[in-house]
Amino acid sequence: MSVIDEAAIEQFMGKVVTELGAAEGVALHRIGDQLGIWKAMAGAGPLTPAQVAERSNCDERYVREWLAAETAAAYVDYDEATGTFSIGDLVAAAMADEDSPMFVGGAWQLTCSVFTDLPKVTEAFRTGGGVGWADHSHDLFEGVERFFRPGYNTELVASWLPALDGVVEKLEAGATVADVGCGHG
Incomplete structure (x- = not known):
């Protein structure tokens, strides 16, 4: 194998990781759509994971993991002081309505x-x-x-x-x- 420029390797691997993250994100968004999690959060204001789970009829532990992933992806907002999650009007319109x-x-x-x-x-x-x-x-x-x-x-x-x-x-x-x-x- 020929010597590959370190910057080219980093750029390529960055692309790979970005695409992997996007693929996993699609699956998470679909879970939220299929199970009604986005709809459960739309217009509801700040909710705890337990409240989101109850509103969507899902298991709290899985909802908590889903919320953490969607927060990391910047689709869900997290308030550290209250431990609650919410989605804004833009996300609600795109994901729930x-x-x-x-x-x-x-x-x-x-x-x-x-x-x-x-x-x-x-x-x-x-x-x-x-x-x-x-x-x-x-x-x-x-x-x-x-x-x-x-x-x-x-x-x-x-x-x-x-x-x-x-x-x-x-x-x-x-x-x-x-x-x-x-x-x-």
Whole structure:
């Protein structure tokens, strides 16, 4: 092996560690989404781990670990004086409010589906075959739906349709629309 510059090694390893942290973060965010921990914290103000556990119907020890990790990642705020945790309005809108245009819960779900499908994709690499759309994890479809829903709800009628010449008028007049290639497949 040739001699590699120490700075290049540090830069590369920094990238690796950053990506590992991001991957683990996605899993933690998904746990919070799936178990309703983000929703339990949204708008609740400062809560102890026991209160978060009770509100989300989860085990306190695991919630405490989750809170510590999400605090380290700067998604959850910790008040050392009171031993309580909270999330701000921005985090609540993005992580807990499925009607918010900022909601990203579906992103965590669809990203985790990649790992669920990994054995199928790995086999396709070996055999040259493929993975049929219907063979993917349910989390891919639901995650995509949940991820794009806020944008559609916010923008479809308000801006996307009006940007197409004459479309709104045709729809208002009773145009026929074919919904092709949409939904769960």
